[in-house]
Amino acid sequence: MDINIRCKRSLSGTILGVFLLLTSSIVVAQSVEVKVDTAVTTHHEQRINGQEVAYTATTGNQPVWDEEGKPIASLFYTYYKRTDVDNSERRPLVISFNGGPGSASVWMHIGYTGPKKVKISDEGFPVQPYGVENNPHSILDVADIIYVNPVNTGFSRIVDKEVKKKKFFGVNADIEYLADWIDTFVSRHDRWKSPKFLIGESYGTTRVSGLADELQDSQWMFLNGVILVSPTGLGIDRDGPVGDALTLPYFTAAAWYHNALPKELQERDLSKILPEVEAYTIDTYIPALAKGGALDESKKEEVAKKVSYFSGISKKEILNRNLSISTSFFWKELLRDEKELTIGRLDSRYRGQDPENAGNRYTYDPALSSWNHAFTPAINHYLRSDLGYNTDLQYWMFGPVHPWDRDNNRTGKNLRSAMNENPYLNVMVQSGYYDGGTPYFDAKYTIWNMDRSGKLQDRIQFKGYRSGHMMYLRKEDLEAANNDIRTFIKQSIPKDGVPAKY
Structure with a gap:
């Protein structure tokens, strides 16, 4: 049909x-047909996972x-x-x-x-x-x-x-x-x-x-x-301090990839670092953010120093943002001073160039642009x-x-x-x-x-x-x-x- x-x-x-x-x-002004119920089938054969596989490919509309x-x-x-x-x-x-x-x-x-x-x-x-x-x-x-x-x-x-x-x-x-x-x-x-x-x-x-x-x-x-x-x-709620803190292990991974972490972290394999950052996020970072303005100054300094250590972002920038940095700022900031480059949102291995080095977010996602x-x-x-x-x-x-x-x-x-x-x-x-x-x-x-x-x-x-x-x-x-x-x-x-x- x-x-x-x-x-x-x-x-x-x-x-x-x-x-x-x-x-x-x-x-x-061009009129084209939308196929409502149709199909076309072609036959193929190729090697998959070490064996010859014969298959049909059917494209169509239902x-x-x-x-x-x-x-x-x-x-x-x-x-x-x-x-x-x-x-x-x-x-x-x-x-x-x-x-x-x-x-x-x-x-x-x-x-x-x-x-x-x-x-x-x-x-x-x-x-x-x-x-x-x-x-x-x-x-x-x-x-x-x-x-x-x-x-x-x-x-x-x-x-x-x-x-x-x-x-x-x-x-x-x-x-x-x-x-x-x-x-x-x-x-x-x-x-x-x-x-x-x-x-x-x-x-x-x-x-x-x-x-x-x-x-x-x-x-x-x-x-x-x-x-x-x-x-x-x-639909699982993670608003507030939880959502703000959960990105830290990702920051660590992306910074590690770009060789932007302190030397003692860069010399360790990523698989050894991430469990430590995950534990810090759950046990220390979330409770600290949950205290908000009630967190004492010495603890605030301690947390900012540790988040900087794990993220590659300066302690000053973290303190300026009340211990929580957004992902959009991270993509713009991580390589700003050293290479004047941005990093990708959907895949932070990708690097991009913005017209201006200033600002709090990039102008485009270099990962998505490559994929399109x-x-x-x-x-x-x-x-x-x-x-x-x-x-x-x-x-x-x-x-x-x-x-x-x-x-x-x-x-x-x-x-x-x-x-x-x-x-x-x-x-x-x-x-x-x-x-x-x-x-x-x-x-x-x-x-x-x-x-x-x-x-x-x-x-x-x-x-x-x-x-x-x-x-x-x-x-x-x-x-x-x-x-x-x-x-x-x-x-x-x-x-x-x-x-x-x-």
């Missing part, structure tokens, strides 16, 4: 970036329906299915989302888990000629994968202009319609018997945490695992030329999804509820130590406080990597992180006949 609806083409521009962004759109069965939106997806295996209906299925909200499912698709990866340097910088190449570390050897683009991302569009945008653009609205869509996809492709996993990156972790519970409660679809890549706060440089031409060429998806629509790397309703974000508690009710459900968190957008110690705090009883901790694991928000862009971490997913999938599927019970 191939249903097409004609609409006006929109061009969107980003303001902030991949995972927290604002967009604007302008309409141009509708979102209203209560009366009328298409109101069309979601674009890419589905990879291994074909050289027996009992394919029992193959694990990984359902993948990126974040934003408003980001296309492009970053993990051609950067991380898919069979092709964007051409970049070993450390994640853009190179020419643009394009994709085989990904020998893809998880396709052990699981089939679908990359889903929510409304107004990629080639996904609203097709009923009478539908209010709040139907799609909000924490809970997003989860509700996507759960319905997943249910349809699983039925269409005969995947009800498959062990199922959700993976989300950045805001996508909010999405998949809520979906775990929504799929279970509203679609009666029970999962084996949820993978949170560079997770957000999931590499990914945009690659995904546009790959989908059209290699996978045969033909359209005049613009591929929205970042789409217009604002205003986004963030009220009643209980997604961390939703995930906890799903785990309580489903003894099979396991969670893995993956974070980069140099990520300043969603710092790794924030992620640890979130999963600790998502489960304050401690009863679920044996089903939650944390993996850290020496890279940033997209840890997989560094060649060494691409292999390690995919192997961690591969192991997690295998460990989360019980042996035949093992009952789900406590």
Whole structure:
């Protein structure tokens, strides 16, 4: 079936970036088709994880329906299915989302888990000629994968202009319609018997945490695992002194990478330093900030000296800011005097140049600029030329999804509820130590406080990597992180006949 609806083409521009962004759109007088229900399949074979893997790649659109069965939106997806295996209906299925909200499912698709990866340097910088190449570390050897683009991302569009945008653009609205869509996809492709996993990156972790519970409660679809890549706060409160202090271990990691720490720290390996900083943050830094103006002067001096020691920022600047420095100031300040450079938000290994050395924040994120440089031409060429998806629509790397309703974000508690009710459900968190957008110690705090009883901790694991928000862009971490997913999938599927019970 191939249903097409004609609409006006929109061009969107980003303001902030991949995972927290604002967009604007302008309409141009060109009428293009939105494919509502269609698919094209191509056949491929390549070497993955040391073995030859034959698979199909299906790109297409599947509708979102209203209560009366009328298409109101069309979601674009890419589905990879291994074909050289027996009992394919029992193959694990990984359902993948990126974040934003408003980001296309492009970053993990051609950067991380898919069979092709964007051409970049070993450390994640853009190179020419643009394009994709085989990904020998893809998880396709052990699981089939679908990359889903929510409304107004990629080639996904609203097709009923009478539908209010709040139907799609909000924490809970997003989860509700996507759960319905997943249910349809699983039925269409005969995947009800498959062990199922959700993976989300950045805001996508909010999405998949809520979906775990929504799929279970509203679609009666029970999962084996949820993978949170560079997770957000999931609605877990960490405002005030806690939030101000939790960034310190990230500051240490970024400063260590740039050789900006005192000599005695620089000579130690990062893995030996971070546990010490984490302990100081919990045991001393948070209580000191909690005292505010009641903290005596001698203790204030002591804390400022230690935070300076761990962050590479001068004691004077820390005292001037009442012991708490913002991430935006850190990105501008760390290399200001020595090199007159800034460092990246989403990956602090990246360096940038500002027009002026003065100021309290940088003018752009050098990490995001590098990623857009590499990914945009690659995904546009790959989908059209290699996978045969033909359209005049613009591929929205970042789409217009604002205003986004963030009220009643209980997604961390939703995930906890799903785990309580489903003894099979396991969670893995993956974070980069140099990520300043969603710092790794924030992620640890979130999963600790998502489960304050401690009863679920044996089903939650944390993996850290020496890279940033997209840890997989560094060649060494691409292999390690995919192997961690591969192991997690295998460990989360019980042996035949093992009952789900406590």
